[in-house]
Amino acid sequence: MKAGFISLGCSKNLVDTEVMLGILRQNGYELVNEAAEADVLIVNTCAFIESAKEESITTVLTMAEYKEPGKGRCKSLIIAGCLGQRYGQELLDDLPEADGIIGTGSWHRIMEAIEETLAGNRVVINRENEIIYDASVPRIPTTPSYTAYVKIAEGCNNRCAFCAIPLIRGRYRSRSVEDIRQEVEVLVAKGVREIVLIAQDTTNYGHDIYGEPSLARLLKELCRIEGIKWLRTLYSYPKFFTDELIEVIASEEKLVKYVDIPLQHANDEILRAMHRPDTKAEVTALLQKLRERIPGVVIRSTFIVGFPGETDAQYQELKEFLQQQRFDHVGIFTYSREEDTAAAEMEGQVPEEVMQDRYHDLKATQSLISQQLNEALEGQVLEVLVEGRTEDGMPYGRSYRQADDVDDSIYIEDDRTSQVGDMVKVRILQGFTEDLVGELVR
The missing domain is CATH 3.40.50.12160 (Methylthiotransferase, N-terminal domain)
Known part of the structure; x- marks a missing residue:
């Protein structure tokens, strides 16, 4: 069969x-x-x-x-x-x-x-909703041989007003440190060089089984595994982004200096309506701390425009927040009215045309920032993981600054020798809105 x-x-x-x-x-x-x-x-x-x-x-x-x-x-x-x-x-x-x-x-x-x-x-x-796989379960990675995702927890307890994930995936439940390490060791033994840790909320990892947020503990344990080149964490919510976690990211060589931190908005009234536990001031302080304590840190975030009740002034506050913070990577989405969520029943649903106007305006704002940040990389030498070749044979890949599937690529001129999975030194020659072009440092 x-x-x-x-x-x-x-x-x-x-x-x-x-x-x-x-x-x-x-x-x-x-x-x-x-x-x-x-x-x-x-x-x-x-x-x-x-x-x-x-x-x-x-x-x-x-x-x-x-x-x-x-x-x-x-x-x-x-x-x-x-x-x-x-x-x-x-x-x-x-x-x-x-x-x-x-x-x-x-x-x-x-x-x-x-x-x-x-x-x-x-x-x-579809009755069960409490199961999460463990290291004993057979698994066939479909990602390229050099990278693999490892799910450290399942479900979500955040209950954001716009999100149906807790209704679908159930309560938050973590795997043990030992079980995750066992799976990572197997993957690394098979040649995986980049491990990407994922969950609906990675900074909440371990709270349910260890009584406190334990992502820092997990990361320190995984960094002891020989053979890992890059260890990356995605979906790190600000609520449990502890000082200990910041210090681990700053001090562990295998941990890429890349923080993916979904923020969704910058206006306190909208954040409260979204059922987000953070304020603009708290988030701003966290971002400042990340940049001060982790030299060269790359920060990615996501934002929603058109949440019910969002006024022009509140949208402008979000826009100004992006202009002030100058995130390296940003995902922008229009609000989607999902049945059985708290936001679906809220008054003040924003018209589609208004959402689209705000979406395109914010995209244009971030595009300019991205281009300026990429141009500032010109002349720098980055280690690049080669992921493929264009139709005309030009290799491309990404550095620690880019996560797989969501961020831009680095194209390498006049390189006919690099193979997929190689890690090579590349000097950035040009930065554009989305991608970069460089040359091989021989």
């Missing part, structure tokens, strides 16, 4: 896909890249915002075409992940093309779902 996977959404969802791939291979399935060759097709879906739901549904319907004679051999089409967890039987009723649903907390029952659907039964398995 052959199985094919399509993984949508975030890196946390990708890890779930990799775990299910491991379970299928352990049970004798051949994994294929061509949908037309698969007996079983599994779409691991995202349901974070409306556009992600639409992409998930479109992908499921596209895969359903491979059930048609002459186009494919699919006998079972399964919807996995967030969309299935959130809508369950309702989703299966609305999509007769699908044969089964398996939720985010039921990945360990993927074989049961496949066997039931192949037997002709339409099933929904």
